[in-house]
Amino acid sequence: xxxxxxxxxxxxxxxxxxxxxxxxxxxxxxxxxxxxxxxxxxxxxxxxxxxxxxxxxxxxxxxxxxxxxxxxxxxxxxxxxxxxxxxxxxxxxxxxxxxxxxxxxxxxxxxxxxxxxxxxxxxxxxxxxxxxxxxxxxxxxxxxxxxxxxxxxxxxxxxxxxxxxxxxxxxxxxxxxxxxxxxxxxxxxxxxxxxxxxxxxxxxxxxxxxxxxxxxxxxxxxxxxxxxxxxxxxxxxxxxxxxxxxxxxxxxxxxxxxxxxxxxxxxxxxxxxxxxxxxxxxxxxxxxxxxxxxxxxxxxxxxxxxxxxxxxxxxxxxxxxxxxxxxxxxxxxxxxxxxxxxxxxxxxxxxxxxxxxxxxxxxxxxxxxxxxxxxxxxxxxxxxxxxxxxxxxxxxxxxxxxxxxxxxxxxxxx
Numbered sequence: 001x002x003x004x005x006x007x008x009x010x011x012x013x014x015x016x017x018x019x020x021x022x023x024x025x026x027x028x029x030x031x032x033x034x035x036x037x038x039x040x041x042x043x044x045x046x047x048x049x050x051x052x053x054x055x056x057x058x059x060x061x062x063x064x065x066x067x068x069x070x071x072x073x074x075x076x077x078x079x080x081x082x083x084x085x086x087x088x089x090x091x092x093x094x095x096x097x098x099x100x101x102x103x104x105x106x107x108x109x110x111x112x113x114x115x116x117x118x119x120x121x122x123x124x125x126x127x128x129x130x131x132x133x134x135x136x137x138x139x140x141x142x143x144x145x146x147x148x149x150x151x152x153x154x155x156x157x158x159x160x161x162x163x164x165x166x167x168x169x170x171x172x173x174x175x176x177x178x179x180x181x182x183x184x185x186x187x188x189x190x191x192x193x194x195x196x197x198x199x200x201x202x203x204x205x206x207x208x209x210x211x212x213x214x215x216x217x218x219x220x221x222x223x224x225x226x227x228x229x230x231x232x233x234x235x236x237x238x239x240x241x242x243x244x245x246x247x248x249x250x251x252x253x254x255x256x257x258x259x260x261x262x263x264x265x266x267x268x269x270x271x272x273x274x275x276x277x278x279x280x281x282x283x284x285x286x287x288x289x290x291x292x293x294x295x296x297x298x299x300x301x302x303x304x305x306x307x308x309x310x311x312x313x314x315x316x317x318x319x320x321x322x323x324x325x326x327x328x329x330x331x332x333x334x335x336x337x338x339x340x341x342x343x344x345x346x347x348x349x350x351x352x353x354x355x356x357x358x359x360x361x362x363x364x365x366x367x368x369x370x371x372x373x374x375x376x377x378x379x380x381x382x383x384x385x386x387x388x389x390x391x392x393x394x395x396x397x398x399x400x401x402x403x404x405x406x407x408x409x410x411x412x413x414x
Contacts, residue, residue, distance in 0.1 A: 030145045031154045033199040034138055037101055038161035040196050041131055043169030044108060044189045045073060050174025050249050050267055051182040058182070059117045063250045064374035067366045070246050072121050074363025076128025077135075081355040084133035093141050093207035094200075096133065101197045103130040108190035112183045128359075135355045141207060163275050171267035174249070178260040221353050226342035229399060234335050234354070235361045236392035237297060241328065242365030243372070244304045244385025248321070251307065251378045256317045266318060270325040277329020284330070285337045290396060292334040297393025300327035305386025308379035327389075 048055060048069040056066040088096050103126045110123035142154040177185040221227050252258045252266065284292040303324040311317040339354055365388075369381040 027145045027147070028154075028157075030203045030205065031142045031157050033196065033203045034097070034142050034145075035158045035161035037097070037104075037134065037196050037200065038138065038158055039165040039169060040101075040104060040189070040192050041127075041134055042162050042165030043173060043192070044104060044127060045131055046070070046166075046170050047173045047185060047189060049246055050170055050264065051177045051185060052247070052249055053253055054177060054182045055120075059120065061117050062374050063247065063378070064370035064372075065117070067246050067370035067373070068121055069124050070242065070366035071363045071370070073124045073128035073131060074242075074359045074366065076125045077132030078356040078359035078363065080129045080132030081136040081352045081359060082132075084129070085136045085352040088137070088209070090209040093137060093209060094204045096137065097141070097200055097204060097207075098197065100130040100133045100138075101193060101200060103127065105190055105193035105197060108186045108193055112186035112190065132355065132359060136352045144207060145205070163271075163278065166271040166274050168268070168271065171264045171271060174267055175261070175264040178264065219353070221339070221343055224343040227339055229395075230335065230339040230342050231354075231357050233293060233338065233392055233396060234357050235364075236388050236395065237300070237331055237335065238358055238361030239365040239368060240304070240385045240388030240392065241300065241331065242362045242385075243369035243388065244307075244365075244382050245328070246366040246369050247373055247378055247381040250373065251311070251382060252317060254378050255308070256312055256314070258314065258317065262314070266321050269318065270321050270328070273322045273325025274329035277326035277331075278333060279329075280326065281330030281333045285333055289334060289337045289341060290399075292330060293338060293396045294393045296327050296330040296334050297389045297391075297396065300324060300331070301386045301388075301390030301393060303327065303386075304382050304389065307382040307386075311382075 048066065052063050052066045052069075055069070056063045059066070084096070084100075107123050107127035107130070110126070111120050114120045114123060139158050142158045146154045173185045173189070176188055222231070248267075248270075249263055252263045253260075258266070281292055281296070284295065303320045307317070307320055311320050335358075336354070365385070369384060372380040372384050
């Protein structure tokens with residue numbers, strides 16, 4: 001989930017502390033420790049994307065089945081986003097963050113040492129707890145660490161870690177895996193998680209809860225019609241994105257016949273394009289969130305669907321991957337801004353529901369794409385992703401047309 005300043009609105013928020021919180025260093029160093037935690041989580045969550053062929057070959061599973069390494073943590077994260085939000089009650093959030101980072105560390109170590117695929121999946125489930133819990137509470141906590149008036153900068157710094165993870169973490173993991181083996185890539189992820197945990201234990205101050213969220217408050221977001229439409233949009237675009245993205249490496253290996261080193265560079269280009277797309281999306285959203293959503297669906301849908309036709313050579317694959325990356329960068333800020341504008345009053349209690357929805361869609365996308373890969377070949381995952389992204393654009397455009405007709409009728413009545 002890659003975002004800028006609008007993102008915090010879609011997550012549970014806790015009121016800023018009335019006075020500065022004492023830390024062992026600058027409050028911004030404490031925020032940085034949370035940001036680096038976001039980097040480590042994003043890198044680890046999508047690390048298998050660049051390593052699927054090697055993992056599948058060593059563990060004796062198909063590449064579609066290996067995609068379950070993305071599906072399982074996504075499903076667990078969806079459940080964890082809700083259960084952690086409610087279950088932590090009024091516990092000191094500092095200890096919660098430490099525990100979630102600890103699960104990230106343990107997951108990486110166990111995956112690196114695993115000798116069977118079921119153990120790998122169980123280890124990735126631990127990561128899902130860390131991912132879901134972090135996105136449910138982490139970004140909001142950053143706003144409590146800084147002086148009043150700096151909350152937006154703090155949240156942006158946290159999500160900068162997401163951008164860096166997308167731009168550098170995933171391709172770097174793919175490169176390490178190519179040079180030294182996929183297990184070393186997960187060992188490296190564990191080393192990063194350990195450093196993050198030590199930094200958080202030193203820098204994060206006491207963070208007592210301001211309130212406890214109950215299960216009764218969670219469905220508030222779903223009572224708003226426009227927010228329900230936002231959930232449908234989220235499902236379509238996230239399923240489409242991860243049905244295709246999870247299998248981008250097998251496609252580039254099998255269909256484009258690219259080397260592992262070239263693929264690592266393409267993943268880097270994809271991440272950089274995503275960072276640019278985030279900025280573009282922010283600018284477009286400021287004018288019209290509906291336009292931004294439609295543009296995201298069209299760009300993503302056309303670029304992914306065109307991969308089987310035009311992505312068989314280096315230049316065609318590079319062009320389409322970069323265009324796709326731009327759409328990926330526009331996606332989160334467009335979707336979450338729609339949700340926030342639909343129900344700003346429900347974000348505190350409904351944020352966990354949004355995170356759960358996004359994680360279910362992410363996991364479902366990897367699962368659907370994997371089924372397509374195993375039954376129809378790797379190109380089919382690109383087509384499935386493209387069709388779902390275009391469906392999201394169509395749903396959004398049709399809703400815009402209905403709203404326009406309603407507005408004309410209302411104007412005529414008056």
